[in-house]
Amino acid sequence: MFRLRCLLLPVAVVIASMNSPPSRAETVIDEWQSIKAPPPPQLQSVTLDPKTTALLLVDIVRQTCNTERRPRCIAAVPKIQKLLAEARAKGVYVIYALFPSPSPATFPDPKISDYIPELAPQGNEPVVTAFVDKFILRDKDTGLQKLLTEHGIKTLVPVGVASHNGVLFTSVSAALRGFSVVVPVDGMAGNNAYEDQAADYILTSSIVYKVTPTSIGMINFAN
Numbered sequence: 001m002f003r004l005r006c007l008l009l010p011v012a013v014v015i016a017s018m019n020s021p022p023s024r025a026e027t028v029i030d031e032w033q034s035i036k037a038p039p040p041p042q043l044q045s046v047t048l049d050p051k052t053t054a055l056l057l058v059d060i061v062r063q064t065c066n067t068e069r070r071p072r073c074i075a076a077v078p079k080i081q082k083l084l085a086e087a088r089a090k091g092v093y094v095i096y097a098l099f100p101s102p103s104p105a106t107f108p109d110p111k112i113s114d115y116i117p118e119l120a121p122q123g124n125e126p127v128v129t130a131f132v133d134k135f136i137l138r139d140k141d142t143g144l145q146k147l148l149t150e151h152g153i154k155t156l157v158p159v160g161v162a163s164h165n166g167v168l169f170t171s172v173s174a175a176l177r178g179f180s181v182v183v184p185v186d187g188m189a190g191n192n193a194y195e196d197q198a199a200d201y202i203l204t205s206s207i208v209y210k211v212t213p214t215s216i217g218m219i220n221f222a223n
Helices: 002-019 029-036 071-090 144-149 165-174 193-205
Strands: 047-050 053-058 094-096 127-129 155-161 180-184 213-214 219-221
Touching: 047 180, 053 071, 053 165, 071 094, 071 219, 094 144, 155 165, 165 180, 165 193, 165 213, 180 193, 193 213
Parallel strands: 047 219, 053 094, 053 155, 094 127, 155 180, 180 213
Antiparallel strands: none
């Protein structure tokens, strides 16, 4: 009998452990205070073909990019300006994006003339208007897909604000449409570092679409 009890004891322990409540928290509510950020994505150097690459500037207007509302955007402007100059010099297709006002009565629609002067459009550089996904506005096509397709674009490089809105949603939408997407993480700005970090993680952690994280200094355009 003693031997039988010794044999059955481990089995009882296993069964009890299977029926006991898990020791780890099961929802984000339980874990909220202890969550740690994952390792940052590895940034990659890229060499892009200027003939098949488009640079998309997202919502970098004075209403959203200023020292009071979003100083992180102001800090990113010199780097974006450098990338824009290099892109234009190489003949990269440059596109601008704006967002419509959510409440026109109190907040007029931003205009292309509201763009930060250092990043203002030149010549006939096109403009599309949408909320966070620059391909779609109220279930209607904004024309961005057509612009990219007509110019033989295969790679999209989005920069601007906000990291967790315009840049994030447009990048995902572009990737799901079959474009290669290269995101310079120092060329986008949210309201705080957490929003930038969250956008970086979401963009680079999916197995459904592919987005390449990089920095502005790691982007080169082929001759």
